[in-house]
Amino acid sequence: MSTIYIMWLRQMLRYFRSPPRIVAALAQPLLYLLAFGYGFGRIYQMAGQGDYLAFLAPGILGMSILFTSIFSGMELIWDRQFGFLKETLAAPVSRVNVMLGRTAGGATVATFQAAIVLVLAILFGFRPHDWWMLIPALLAMFLVAMLFTTLGTWFAAMLSDFQGFQMIMNFLVMPMFFLSGAMFPLNSVPPVLSMIARVDPLSYGVDAFRGLLGGASHFGLGVDFAVLAVITLVLLALGSRAFSRIEA
Amino acid sequence: MSDAMIEVIDLTKKFGDVTAVDAVSFSVKRGEIFAFLGPNGAGKSTTIKMLTTLLRPTSGTIRVNGLDPHKQALAVRRSFGIVFQDPSLDDQLTAQENMEIHGALYKVKDAKPKIERLLKFVDLYDRRKTQVQKFSGGMKRRLEIARGLLHHPTIIFLDEPTLGLDPQTRNQMWAYLHEMNKNEGTTVFFTTHYMEEADRNAQRIAIIDNGKIVAMGSPAEVKQSQNAETLEDAFLALTGHSIREEDASSTDRMRTMMRGFQNRRR
Numbered sequence: 001m002s003t004i005y006i007m008w009l010r011q012m013l014r015y016f017r018s019p020p021r022i023v024a025a026l027a028q029p030l031l032y033l034l035a036f037g038y039g040f041g042r043i044y045q046m047a048g049q050g051d052y053l054a055f056l057a058p059g060i061l062g063m064s065i066l067f068t069s070i071f072s073g074m075e076l077i078w079d080r081q082f083g084f085l086k087e088t089l090a091a092p093v094s095r096v097n098v099m100l101g102r103t104a105g106g107a108t109v110a111t112f113q114a115a116i117v118l119v120l121a122i123l124f125g126f127r128p129h130d131w132w133m134l135i136p137a138l139l140a141m142f143l144v145a146m147l148f149t150t151l152g153t154w155f156a157a158m159l160s161d162f163q164g165f166q167m168i169m170n171f172l173v174m175p176m177f178f179l180s181g182a183m184f185p186l187n188s189v190p191p192v193l194s195m196i197a198r199v200d201p202l203s204y205g206v207d208a209f210r211g212l213l214g215g216a217s218h219f220g221l222g223v224d225f226a227v228l229a230v231i232t233l234v235l236l237a238l239g240s241r242a243f244s245r246i247e248a
Numbered sequence: 249m250s251d252a253m254i255e256v257i258d259l260t261k262k263f264g265d266v267t268a269v270d271a272v273s274f275s276v277k278r279g280e281i282f283a284f285l286g287p288n289g290a291g292k293s294t295t296i297k298m299l300t301t302l303l304r305p306t307s308g309t310i311r312v313n314g315l316d317p318h319k320q321a322l323a324v325r326r327s328f329g330i331v332f333q334d335p336s337l338d339d340q341l342t343a344q345e346n347m348e349i350h351g352a353l354y355k356v357k358d359a360k361p362k363i364e365r366l367l368k369f370v371d372l373y374d375r376r377k378t379q380v381q382k383f384s385g386g387m388k389r390r391l392e393i394a395r396g397l398l399h400h401p402t403i404i405f406l407d408e409p410t411l412g413l414d415p416q417t418r419n420q421m422w423a424y425l426h427e428m429n430k431n432e433g434t435t436v437f438f439t440t441h442y443m444e445e446a447d448r449n450a451q452r453i454a455i456i457d458n459g460k461i462v463a464m465g466s467p468a469e470v471k472q473s474q475n476a477e478t479l480e481d482a483f484l485a486l487t488g489h490s491i492r493e494e495d496a497s498s499t500d501r502m503r504t505m506m507r508g509f510q511n512r513r514r
């Protein structure tokens with residue numbers, strides 16, 4: 001337990017020590033809120049779909065969590081290159097706990113970032129249909145953050161260099177974002193897109209945010225949470241296995 | 249319990265077609281101070297990584313404290329401490345935080361006063377709240393040493409611990425290690441390129457060259473076998489005078505690249 005805590009704490013210390021990183025990670029979601037929220041909002045309304053910001057904000061939350069989490073998980077590559085990883089690999093503690101602590105730390109950071117994005121969205125005029133739902137929404141955000149931080153950690157445990165990181169960003173993370181329904185409603189897309197969205201874990205995350213904050217979900221909140229929890233558990237198992245086998 | 253703290257038989261490690269460690273056998277007694285010497289690229293660090301569970305051997309057997317580092321990794325990790333040759337600090341954190349994380353990972357009891365004492369010992373106490381990235385190379389090295397001494401293991405591995413250290417810190421470190429060795433029976437396994445340091449501190453040495461052990465025994469025995477005045481002369485007689493060409497390893501190159509990248513990010 002103390003191992004999990006200390007590794008979590010380390011991620012916190014690193015995060016709060018670099019304000020530039022906090023600001024940089026907010027720039028992208030902010031840009032999307034402005035460009036799409038104001039830019040597309042009119043078209044969306046004219047198409048008779050209603051308030052675009054209400055639709056968009058949960059998608060932007062999903063985007064923020066996806067990118068911050070994957071990045072936090074893949075920070076492992078940096079730790080390997082700069083050497084700190086060895087310190088934790090040689091320590092007399094369970095590597096599974098080391099990994100859990102790192103992952104929980106990364107997920108906390110991603111949730112915190114997304115909470116800031118949520119506040120910004122509210123400042124721009126986004127209104128949750130029920131303010132009390134912010135609490136379960138935060139829980140859902142943390143779950144999605146765990147999922148993607150674990151995914152990032154798992155990949156990083158198998159990769160050792162920066163080229164691999166770029167590949168994963170371009171061929172996995174970007175498609176995962178664009179095909180998830182974060183930016184468009186899933187009930188009005190061609191069947192192929194809808195099929196793809198069904199195997200994209202982010203779809204269920206964004207859908208859960210929509211269900212909790214907007215009051216209407218596509219798959220149903222039960223399905224969303226079940227899918228997210230199962231995938232997270234499977235990834236935790238795969239990630240721990242890969243992490244335990246890392247050589248220095 | 250056997251009196252061997254480390255027992256290595258026919259240990260081999262291959263990286264692709266490079267044989268870094270080639271059928272090496274040796275043993276280190278409980279409570280012994282043992283130096284592992286050899287030119288650059290001889291296979292010293294690779295051997296240490298296999299002894300300390302960080303690298304899986306290609307073949308051969310290892311016992312550390314009677315245990316197999318591969319099959320009983322956690323139990324082996326409980327018995328040793330290590331100072332790495334390469335940096336292993338978190339340079340975003342402060343000196344104090346690096347020490348505290350180590351204390352937590354190694355479950356050091358009463359860590360606060362020990363950390364204070366060790367930071368004073370390596371003369372970093374006044375800088376304890378400074379981020380490690382603002383330290384000089386030697387200061388980082390001193391912090392690595394202080395951190396390695398925070399818990400008192402049964403066996404301590406030190407991979408070129410004195411590289412880049414000033415004589416003051418070097419002597420302090422050795423005084424500390426000799427005291428641990430005497431009072432607690434700690435086994436010390438170290439590498440160094442300073443022959444005089446090995447001669448002065450080690451009870452026994454092994455010289456490895458191109459992955460093979462070429463000499464073993466007390467420093468006096470090794471000198472005698474080569475009819476040499478100094479250990480340095482014996483070392484050169486055994487390993488030849490040619491300089492080992494070794495291009496920067498791929499990790500080093502990667503590290504340089506990543507540093508460039510990080511700086512750009514800032």
Ligand SMILES: Nc1ncnc2c1ncn2[C@@H]1O[C@H](COP(=O)(O)OP(=O)(O)OP(=O)(O)O)[C@@H](O)[C@H]1O
Nearest residue numbers: 263266268286287288289290291292293294295497
């Ligand atoms: N991860 C790796 N991948 C490929 N080759 C490696 C790796 N690590 C070490 N080697 C090779 O194994 C050989 C032994 O390296 P090692 O680091 O053990 O040498 P060393 O005796 O510690 O040298 P030094 O005195 O320079 O520290 C070298 O030829 C090195 O290039």
Ligand SMILES: [Mg+2]
Nearest residue numbers: 292293294333
């Ligand atoms: Mg070495």
